[in-house]
Amino acid sequence: MNQSDAVETAKANQANYGHGVAEPGLDYLKDGVLSRRPEMQIQRDGFNLVGIPIGAELSINDSDFYTVHDGCVELEFDRAGSYVVRIQCAPFLPWEVAFENSAS
Numbered sequence: 330m331n332q333s334d335a336v337e338t339a340k341a342n343q344a345n346y347g348h349g350v351a352e353p354g355l356d357y358l359k360d361g362v363l364s365r366r367p368e369m370q371i372q373r374d375g376f377n378l379v380g381i382p383i384g385a386e387l388s389i390n391d392s393d394f395y396t397v398h399d400g401c402v403e404l405e406f407d408r409a410g411s412y413v414v415r416i417q418c419a420p421f422l423p424w425e426v427a428f429e430n431s432a433s
Contacts, residue, residue, distance in 0.1 A: 385418035
């Protein structure tokens with residue numbers, strides 16, 4: 330596809346999906362309308378997270394990845410240190426929280 334074709338395709342897509350400028354990472358198309366991505370309603374209670382969308386991907390320190398199957402997780406860390414948990418699930422905005430695990 331050359332640049333002219335790409336521009337025409339982009340114009341056609343904008344005409345088909347509504348007008349406006351999308352903010353990458355913040356907006357998505359819902360029923361053909363440009364919409365803001367909703368926030369996940371995750372709640373934290375100690376090392377437990379509830380309200381996670383089923384099928385979400387959970388990562389710990391960007392290296393361990395898990396799929397959430399039942400909407401909640403109980404986290405256990407075997408070493409002292411800082412951990413960042415990130416959760417992603419379309420169409421929601423990404424969610425993250427930091428944990429400090431003290432030495433046992």
